Amino acid sequence: xxxxxxxxxxxxxxxxxxxxxxxxxxxxxxxxxxxxxxxxxxxxxxx
Numbered sequence: 001x002x003x004x005x006x007x008x009x010x011x012x013x014x015x016x017x018x019x020x021x022x023x024x025x026x027x028x029x030x031x032x033x034x035x036x037x038x039x040x041x042x043x044x045x046x047x
Contacts, residue, residue, distance in 0.1 A: 030038075
């Protein structure tokens with residue numbers, strides 16, 4: 001996963017067209033929900 005300094009990116013950011021990883025479990029790994037958000041963004045903006 002990616003460790004970010006500063007505030008975590010919220011789901012609302014995805015709706016505004018920005019993308020980033022956020023930690024939902026406090027661990028350095030992406031959850032299934034994180035991947036679903038990423039893939040939805042990818043399909044919407046990059047395909």
